[in-house]
Amino acid sequence: MFETFSSLIVEQGWGLALLRGAFVTICIGFVGMVIGLIAAVPFAIARWQRVPVLSQMVDVYSIVVRGVPGLLVIYLLFFGSVDWVQKVAVAFGYRDMAESAYPSIIGILAIATISCAYSVEVMRGALEAVPQGLLEAAKSLALPPRIAFFRITLPLALRLALGGVNNVWQMTIKDTSLVSIVGMQELMRMAAIAAGITRSPLLFYCIAASLFFAMTTVSQTLFGLAERHINHGFSGG
Amino acid sequence: MDFTIVAYAIPFLLTGAKTTLVISVFGVGLGLPFGILLALARTSRNRLVCKAADAYCAVFRGTPMLVQIFVIYYGLGQVGFVRANPVIWWLIGDGLHAAILAVLLNTGAYTAEIFRTALLSLPRGLIEAAQACGMSPWIISRRIKFPLALRQALPSYSSEVAIIIKESSLASTIAVLEITGWAKRLMSETFAIMDIFIITSAFYLTLNVVGLTALKLLERQLWFERRSTRRKATSLCPS
Structure with missing residues (x-):
């Protein structure tokens, strides 16, 4: 039992392949999450300030993406863009490059689309939770609106948002596994390939599960530390 | 939007909706009691039980969830002992059964978390009052702790129901054709990606709205009970 285990993991190199997959998973998750967060800030501000048309559009986007399974969003982006990307790539003469980079780009975009929808809600909630008195104080100091926003509202909102961002990140890192369905070479896909070739799905899926578990546990701990650091000086915050 | 595609897609998606509904109903119907049991285990005094339930969650x-469903369907299906045992094989040998099992085990962990926080947030005074009245621990759980925790947990549980409906889409990865599975098939068949996406989202949003409304009604029912008992209590002691 142990011998077959070690021969599969070490000699046939599946252990390394899985680790590489895990690295890809972290990269997609992280890049997707960051893009989603950056995009979420203006969206959340639009909803917070109730900008007429934009606010409703963001609302629809967020409701739809949060209401349908992540898998469906991924299918939409993959199947919906195949044609279009092909045309653009051929027109510009980057056909080979598009074919190799395509799954990663769309995968990251899909993850960003999903995480952004959740981040919008988190950011909006945080913006609304900033105490009104502080904003009035800023106004009474005659701070220009832009400075009041960047120096008072946004930093305070980011502190309040950290817990929610943690939740979104946990969800995002788990959602990256869905991208494997459309052929991106991340942890889950590697595990599926290894399971298919070696005919030992139980082993490889369990390894994938434990790698995912390690990722979520480590990031949970890091977020806990960050939360403690950022709440330093806020009693009971 | 092309209406011939809509007319073509809807019957398929309806059959898919039936499967989604089956998975979700079993997920809620069995996952809720399972989650509550886990929550009780996590709050129990027995350290071994508590640790085990914690680890599970x-x-x-x-x-x-995708890893869980693959471990259950592909992983366990390979073990000889599982294949030999007819009951377990019935549970995971079939795609639909495996999907239900995966949803059930997954939602149980999240439900346990919701109910654990609800149980921990119960006011100490109420439980002490019940103890002072000489109620046995079982009666305290049944008549004091559980109804209060249920009311506390229901709003969070309703978002868990929405998650169950969404997670059931992963059944399509083990060849169970539910809404998302049919949507994928229709997308690659008709190439009307956006149209199919819109119809499918409408299906999911409808399911979510129905589920959430049902829970809202239940929540209001529980609130009403509380208000009426309070009124009764004040009328009993007018001072």
């Missing part, structure tokens, strides 16, 4: 909350 951590693992199922810390790994993607």
Whole structure:
């Protein structure tokens, strides 16, 4: 039992392949999450300030993406863009490059689309939770609106948002596994390939599960530390 | 939007909706009691039981549902002992059964978390009052703790129901054709990606709205009970 285990993991190199997959998973998750967060800030501000048309559009986007399974969003982006990307790539003469980079780009975009929808809600909630008195104080100091926003509202909102961002990140890192369905070479896909070739799905899926578990546990701990650091000086915050 | 495609897609998606509904109903119907049991285990005094339930929840909350469904369907299906045992084989040999089992185990962990926080947030005074009245621990759980925790947990549980409906889409990865599975098939068949996406989202949003409304009604029912008992209590002691 142990011998077959070690021969599969070490000699046939599946252990390394899985680790590489895990690295890809972290990269997609992280890049997707960051893009989603950056995009979420203006969206959340639009909803917070109730900008007429934009606010409703963001609302629809967020409701739809949060209401349908992540898998469906991924299918939409993959199947919906195949044609279009092909045309653009051929027109510009980057056909080979598009074919190799395509799954990663769309995968990251899909993850960003999903995480952004959740981040919008988190950011909006945080913006609304900033105490009104502080904003009035800023106004009474005659701070220009832009400075009041960047120096008072946004930093305070980011502190309040950290817990929610943690939740979104946990969800995002788990959602990256869905991208494997459309052929991106991340942890889950590697595990599926290894399971298919070696005919030992139980082993490889369990390894994938434990790698995912390690990722979520480590990031949970890091977020806990960050939360403690950022709440330093806020009693009971 | 092309209406011939809509007319073509809807019957398929309806059959898919039936499967989604079956998975979700079993997920809620069995996952809720399972989650409550787990929550009770996590708050129990027995340290072994408590640790085991904690570990279970951590693992199922810390790994993607896709991995869980693959471990159950492909992984366990390979073990000889599982194949030999007719009951377990019935549970995981069939795609639909495996999907239900995966949803059930997954949602149980999240439900346990919701009910655990609800149980921990119960006011101490109420439980002490019940103890002072000489109620046995079982009666305290049944008549004091559980109804209060249920009311506390219901709003969070309703978002868990929405998650169950969404997670059931992963059944399509093990060849169970539910809404998402049919949507994928229709997308590659008709190439009307956006149209199919819109119809499918409408299906999911409808399911979510129905589920959430049902829970809202239940929530209001429980609130009403509370208000009426309070009124009764004040009328009994007018001072």
